[in-house]
Each structure stands twice: as structure tokens, then as C-alpha cells.
Amino acid sequence: MTPLRVETPASKAPPSGTPSSGPRPGATARAPLASALAPRARGRVLRDHAARVVMWAAFALALAPLVWILWTVVSKGSHLLLESQWWTHSQRGITSRREGGGAVHAIQGTLIQGAATAAIAVPVAVLTAVYLVEYGRGKLARVVSFMVDILTGIPSIVAALFVYAIWVTTFGFQRVGFAVVLSLVLLMVPTVVRSTEEMLKLVPNELREASYALGVPKWKTIVKVVLPTAFSGIVTGVLLGLARVMGETAPLLILGPYTKSIATDLFAGYMPTLPTMINQDRNELAQSAAADRVWAAALTLILLVLLLNLAGRLVARFGSVKK
Numbered sequence: 001m002t003p004l005r006v007e008t009p010a011s012k013a014p015p016s017g018t019p020s021s022g023p024r025p026g027a028t029a030r031a032p033l034a035s036a037l038a039p040r041a042r043g044r045v046l047r048d049h050a051a052r053v054v055m056w057a058a059f060a061l062a063l064a065p066l067v068w069i070l071w072t073v074v075s076k077g078s079h080l081l082l083e084s085q086w087w088t089h090s091q092r093g094i095t096s097r098r099e100g101g102g103a104v105h106a107i108q109g110t111l112i113q114g115a116a117t118a119a120i121a122v123p124v125a126v127l128t129a130v131y132l133v134e135y136g137r138g139k140l141a142r143v144v145s146f147m148v149d150i151l152t153g154i155p156s157i158v159a160a161l162f163v164y165a166i167w168v169t170t171f172g173f174q175r176v177g178f179a180v181v182l183s184l185v186l187l188m189v190p191t192v193v194r195s196t197e198e199m200l201k202l203v204p205n206e207l208r209e210a211s212y213a214l215g216v217p218k219w220k221t222i223v224k225v226v227l228p229t230a231f232s233g234i235v236t237g238v239l240l241g242l243a244r245v246m247g248e249t250a251p252l253l254i255l256g257p258y259t260k261s262i263a264t265d266l267f268a269g270y271m272p273t274l275p276t277m278i279n280q281d282r283n284e285l286a287q288s289a290a291a292d293r294v295w296a297a298a299l300t301l302i303l304l305v306l307l308l309n310l311a312g313r314l315v316a317r318f319g320s321v322k323k
Contacts, residue, residue, distance in 0.1 A: 073302060077295030086296065091260035091277070099289040103297055105262040106277040110304065112264060113177055113256075113273060114246045117184040122238055124185075125192035126227075132193075133200040134222055151190040157250035159186040164254055175255050177263075177271030183251035188241045195237025199230040232315050239312035243305045249275040274301040 080086050089102035128148070132141060163183040167173050203226050211221040227234070252273055258280045259270035277297045 073295055073299045077299035080292055080296035081299060090262050097289060103277060103300055105272045106274045106297065108262060108264060109272040110246055110274045113181055114242055116181045116266060117188055117245055118242050121185045121188040121192060125189045126196050129193050129196035129200060130222060132197055148190045148193050151186060156187055156248045159183045160251035160254040175257055177256055177266035179255040180251050181266065183255060184245040184248060187248065188245045191241035191244060192237050196234050199233030200226060203229045236312045236316040239308050243308035247301060247305050252276045253279060
């Protein structure tokens with residue numbers, strides 16, 4: 001029998017006359033290729049640096065007016081916010097030349113109108129979003145989606161004039177706080193519809209299918225599974241939409257006359273708010289007392305909107321849609 005030959009690494013070694021190391025085939029071809037790509041790499045680096053410079057310059061250009069406005073409002077209006085009567089007194093009996101008084105009447109009016117707006121707009125918007133996501137098929141769904149898009153782009157003054165034409169001109173009612181609420185509803189509904197619609201789309205279909213497999217009806221699946229899962233996102237959209245409408249001015253100027261007294265009835269008399277308080281005193285800016293109140297009311301409105309936006313961000317961060 002022929003003995004089995006086993007090759008070892010030594011047996012595979014090249015002959016002594018063969019060089020053990022040297023440039024690999026094609027190594028000499030990579031050097032010209034690398035030298036040819038070097039200008040392109042440098043060009044990409046330069047374009048990247050140029051894009052960064054342009055981006056940061058645009059960011060600084062957009063941030064500068066915001067910082068300037070905030071600094072102006074804070075520096076001129078913060079001292080009144082540190083006084084207790086600003087949060088406990090109204091402007092009743094306070095003239096433009098007289099110092100003192102507070103903004104409790106305007107703060108209450110803004111919060112009351114915001115709460116009434118949310119009470120009407122949120123159910124309508126959420127049900128509309130549920131229809132578009134869960135049931136919307138055919139021409140009706142396309143028409144509803146198109147109308148929501150139209151409402152999204154409507155200016156606030158157009159919504160105010162529309163309500164004025166119906167509420168005051170057609171039916172002959174007086175300008176009251178509830179008329180302002182109706183115009184704010186038109187502005188808030190599309191924002192909440194779109195945000196709620198996106199949150200409902202994030203709910204996994206597996207949850208719906210599991211519920212259907214257990215024999216649960218579709219409407220109960222929506223109420224018990226879909227809406228609770230997307231609840232935090234819906235709340236975030238509601239808070240952001242409410243923050244938007246609470247800073248509107250045109251509906252208040254057209255439909256909500258201002259008063260310096262505390263008024264909480266939406267259907268009778270005038271309704272004071274922070275935007276109308278600012279507008280009331282702007283014609284008296286020559287008086288230092290009136291100017292201080294204008295800046296303080298503006299800062300109060302900014303802080304109120306800021307708190308709503310922060311609340312929306314916190315809800316979105318700590319209560320995101322579960323998957």
C-alpha cells in the first residue's frame with residue numbers, strides 16, 4: 001500500500017528562490033485610483049463645510065429676532081408679573097395714567113374661552129379623525145379630508161368674519177364670548193384632526209386584528225384598544241392646538257369686546273382676554289403705566305402658551321404610542 005501523504009505548512013511553503021513578500025497584484029493600480037479620487041473627496045468635504053456654515057447662519061438669522069422679541073418683552077414686562085396684585089386684581093377703575101391693577105380678568109377670560117373651545121372642538125376633531133382612519137372609504141372620506149385641508153389654511157380673520165356674518169348679521173345676536181369660541185373652533189378643529197389622525201395610524205394593526213379575532217366589534221375595538229393606545233399623542237395634539245388658538249387676536253377684536261372688569265359669562269356682556277387687553281392699552285403707550293401693562297400682558301400670554309407647549313412636549317415624551 002502507498003503511504004498516505006499529509007501536507008504540512010512547510011510542504012506548502014514556496015521554494016527558496018521565490019520571494020515571500022511583495023506587492024499584491026493590482027496594488028500598483030490602486031495608487032493612481034486613490035490619487036484620482038482625492039480631489040473628489042476634498043470637494044465633498046468643502047461642500048459639507050459650506051452647507052454647515054449656511055445652515056448655522058440661517059439658524060442664527062431666524063433665532064435673532066426671536067431672542068430680541070423675548071428679551072424686549074421680558075425686560076419691560078417682568079417687573080409687573082412679580083407683583084401679587086397682577087395675579088389677583090383686575091383693571092376696573094384703572095385709567096391709562098394710573099398705575100396698579102392686574103390681569104386676573106384677562107387671564108380668566110382667556111382660560112374660559114380656551115376651555116370652551118376645546119370642549120367643542122376636541123370631540124368633533126377626534127371623531128372626524130377616527131372616521132378618516134378607521135372607516136373612511138370612498139368619496140365622502142375624500143371630501144372630508146379635503147375640507148380639513150381647506151380649514152387648515154384659513155386665516156383667523158376669515159374665520160372671525162364668517163362667524164360674524166352668521167352670528168351678528170344673519171341671526172342678529174350680540175357680540176359675546178361664545179361667538180369668539182365658535183371662530184376659534186374653526187381654527188382648532190383641523191389641527192387636532194391631523195394630529196389625531198397621525199397618532200391613530202401609528203397604532204399597530206396587530207392590536208386591531210387580535211381584538212377582531214376575539215370577536216370584539218369594531219366600534220368597541222376603537223374605544224377600548226385604539227384610542228387608549230394613542231391617547232398620549234391625541235392629548236399632545238389637543239394641547240398644541242389649544243396653544244395656537246389662545247394666541248389668536250383677530251376673532252377677539254371682531255367678536256369679543258373688551259372690558260376691564262371680571263366677566264365669566266360667555267353668553268352675556270363683554271369678555272376680557274389677554275390679546276384684547278394688549279390691544280386696549282396700545283393706544284395709550286405714551287403713558288408709562290399703560291405701556292408697562294401692555295408688556296406685562298404680552299409676557300403673560302407668552303408664558304401661558306409656553307406652558308401649554310411644554311405640557312404637550314412632556315406628554316409626547318413620557319406617554320408615546322405603545323407598540
